[in-house]
Amino acid sequence: MPLSSDRLATHGAVMLDSHTARFALWAPDARSVELCLAPNQRLPLARSAHGWFSACLLAAVGSRYGYSIDGGPPLPDPASRYQPEGVHGLSQLVDPSAWRWQHPHWQGRPWHEAVIYELHVGLLGGYAQVARQLPRLAALGVTAIELMPLGQFPGERNWGYDGVLPFAPQHSYGTPEQLCQLIDQAHGLGLMVLLDVVYNHFGPDGNYLGQYASAFFDQDRHTPWGAAIDFGRSEVADYFIENALMWLTDYRFDGLRLDAVHAIDDPHFLGALGRRVRQSLEPGRQVWLVLENEHNQASLLTDDFDAQWNDDAHNALHVLLTDEAQGYYADFRHNPIHKLARCLSQGFAFQGEKDRNGRPRGEPSAHLPPNAFVLFLQNHDQVGNRALGERLIHLCPPQALRAATTLVMLSPMIPLLFMGEEAGCEQPFLYFTDHHDALADAVREGRRAEFAQFDAFADPQRRAAIPDPNALATYQASRPQTPDDPQQTWPAFYRQLLHLRRQRLVDRLPGCRALGAEVIGAKALTARWRLANGAELRIDLNLGPAAVPCALPPAAAQCYLCADEPLSGDRLPPFSTLVSLLPSHPPETAHD
Structure with a gap:
């Protein structure tokens, strides 16, 4: 459907219907502006307040056009919707409403x-x-x-x-x-x-x-x-x-x-x-x-x-x-x-x-x-x-x-x-x-x-x-x-x-807030967040080449370890990340 009048942009060329376009150029330094429609039409635009030049003229979708400033060569529209010949070529009229969306009810994602x-x-x-x-x-x-x-x-x-x-x-x-x-x-x-x-x-x-x-x-x-x-x-x-x-x-x-x-x-x-x-x-x-x-x-x-x-x-x-x-x-x-x-x-x-x-x-x-x-x-x-x-x-x-x-x-x-x-x-x-x-x-x-x-x-x-x-x-x-x-x-x-x-975090992220982060080594830290359902997300990161002491999460935590070496005692392996998801009130027991 054609664009409604309340959505007409100030700058550029807008199709009003299948054979009419409204052209508008802000050119406050110009004495005159002509619309150059390929192949050889030159049509004057009317000057209005504050340096605007505009007109509603017959032109079909796909027409090539440019603006002549004070009789000079045609220049591209600064609000051109398409430049099939590049930045120095003529602009082309486009009707964005012509595309028939296959998913018109898409509203985006959170x-x-x-x-x-x-x-x-x-x-x-x-x-x-x-x-x-x-x-x-x-x-x-x-x-x-x-x-x-x-x-x-x-x-x-x-x-x-x-x-x-x-x-x-x-x-x-x-x-x-x-x-x-x-x-x-x-x-x-x-x-x-x-x-x-x-x-x-x-x-x-x-x-x-x-x-x-x-x-x-x-x-x-x-x-x-x-x-x-x-x-x-x-x-x-x-x-x-x-x-x-x-x-x-x-x-x-x-x-x-x-x-x-x-x-x-x-x-x-x-x-x-x-x-x-x-x-x-x-x-x-x-x-x-x-x-x-x-x-x-x-x-x-x-x-x-x-x-x-x-x-x-x-x-x-x-x-x-x-x-x-x-x-x-x-x-x-x-x-x-x-x-x-x-x-x-x-x-x-x-x-x-x-x-x-x-x-x-x-x-x-x-x-x-x-x-x-x-x-x-x-x-x-x-x-x-x-x-x-x-x-x-x-x-x-x-x-x-x-x-x-x-x-x-x-x-x-x-x-x-x-x-x-x-x-x-x-x-x-x-x-x-x-x-x-x-x-x-x-x-x-x-x-x-x-x-x-x-x-x-x-x-x-x-x-x-x-x-x-x-x-x-x-x-x-x-x-x-x-x-x-x-x-x-x-x-x-x-x-x-x-x-x-997707499975463990996304639904719990709205309302998430940080609980703090503690440095535990030259290249290691522990960071924690409170998730929406009261659970705690904890990430222990070690980007160094040696294991570092780390108070591991309780056994009730669901854990994912990215490391070439297994956990050993209360030490975080070199080049590793331990991601833990703790229930809202985890029992005070040691990690196995």
């Missing part, structure tokens, strides 16, 4: 059930090929897939964080209809679909906003990507809020992960976005909003947002597993086990303490529930921002990796896996782009210069060996290999853990 699998659509072969992976992931125990950003970026391959047209799903991944089909199929399997969105900057190639809407940016504030986006202007804030609503309503995504919101220098925008999303949802719909935020603003997680990627917990775990302590890991060089204990019991490790640069970071977070934090060992950043893109399987003993994985999969926090992790994937995940000429040179040399401060790349010849992001071989080397045999060691291990999570 957040405490989330087990997230982050993936890159391009590396897996596009929307259609990702859809083929869904039955395997559902059988594994995954309940949500998270797609790295889809907004149209320059070229054919990119992580997605260089996007310049955030309303247009990347053309090299497939059509908008194929994206709908992927989401529809996921819902049929009981899988949520989350999307990573980038609202803090535009990429370096293909963003034309500055030519006719300079007020979109605040020239007095600068970011690593240039002038800051001016979220204080209603037209700018609406642009991104409408983008969020498009993904959630037209494509029926089940949630969004907002990239690097610490780079959004506006105290009101995030709250406005969260409130608009909640107000726009149909009754009963479950949609989840997740943040990446270096500032650890716990206050954002009390009302408008549901969770945050817990980089503090990841960084502590990474240092414990690898002993690496350069770059941002320097904040976790000292007492990483104490920082991990604080994360498990209170959420963030940094709750106002000074970081390595002497700046206070974070807010108190102990009042938040465990499911306000997404816990992971690997993701696109933590693997791909390494010079050589190595995964943990190459950086730490496999026994230690299994122990840490057990913690992530069976803690009350929301677990996240990165594509290939469940298969023991050994392929790297490298930083890749598809830039050309001077921009390609700048990206390649900038990438290598980033690592000059690291001891391993102090030698210029060593830095020169860092893969060129623009080389096709870099992209191809990053394709994860998934197993044909689900009984192989790593898939079977993850399936066992996720089965335990």
Whole structure:
């Protein structure tokens, strides 16, 4: 059915019926704007208040169009719904209401059930090929897939964080209809679909906003990507809020992960976005909003947002597993086990303490529930921002990796896996782009210069060996290999853990609260949580190579041990995790 008038977006082109579209462009710097309809029509748009140009005109779904500013060449619509010829080509009219959903009554899943699998659509072969992976992931125990950003970026391959047209799903991944089909199929399997969105900057190639809407940016504030986006202007804030609503309503995504919101220098925008999303949802719909935020603003997680990627917990775990302590890991060089204990019991490790640069970071977070934090060992950043893109399987003993994985999969926090992790994937995940000429040179040399401060790349010849992001071989080397045999060691291990999570924990997680965490060794701790039914979840973790003394749980506990060695006396084996579920009032007897 056609879109109702109350859902018409302010920005972009919207189909009013099968042969009429309403076009709207905010171009406050322009004297005139013409709609260029392929092959050769030029139709003037009427100017109204505050720099808007708009018109309702005859145009069919699939028509190609652009905007001519002051008589110049046609430019793509900044709110284009599809760019079949890339960021510099004409836009294409799309009718999102034309897709007939096979699962129209899907309302989502409760957040405490989330087990997230982050993936890159391009590396897996596009929307259609990702859809083929869904039955395997559902059988594994995954309940949500998270797609790295889809907004149209320059070229054919990119992580997605260089996007310049955030309303247009990347053309090299497939059509908008194929994206709908992927989401529809996921819902049929009981899988949520989350999307990573980038609202803090535009990429370096293909963003034309500055030519006719300079007020979109605040020239007095600068970011690593240039002038800051001016979220204080209603037209700018609406642009991104409408983008969020498009993904959630037209494509029926089940949630969004907002990239690097610490780079959004506006105290009101995030709250406005969260409130608009909640107000726009149909009754009963479950949609989840997740943040990446270096500032650890716990206050954002009390009302408008549901969770945050817990980089503090990841960084502590990474240092414990690898002993690496350069770059941002320097904040976790000292007492990483104490920082991990604080994360498990209170959420963030940094709750106002000074970081390595002497700046206070974070807010108190102990009042938040465990499911306000997404816990992971690997993701696109933590693997791909390494010079050589190595995964943990190459950086730490496999026994230690299994122990840490057990913690992530069976803690009350929301677990996240990165594509290939469940298969023991050994392929790297490298930083890749598809830039050309001077921009390609700048990206390649900038990438290598980033690592000059690291001891391993102090030698210029060593830095020169860092893969060129623009080389096709870099992209191809990053394709994860998934197993044909689900009984192989790593898939079977993850399936066992996720089965335990589903059978023993999920129904008891609503209302869960932390009871504290105690350090029992240089790389060992005990953490406890009170579950909804009064039972106690306890996790004893030892990431060190030697056994550590540990007061084992009482015999009444249901236990799962991940270790190469059995329990012996009151000692936790090396590289082990003991997960225990105690009744609400366990008898005071010793563990057998």
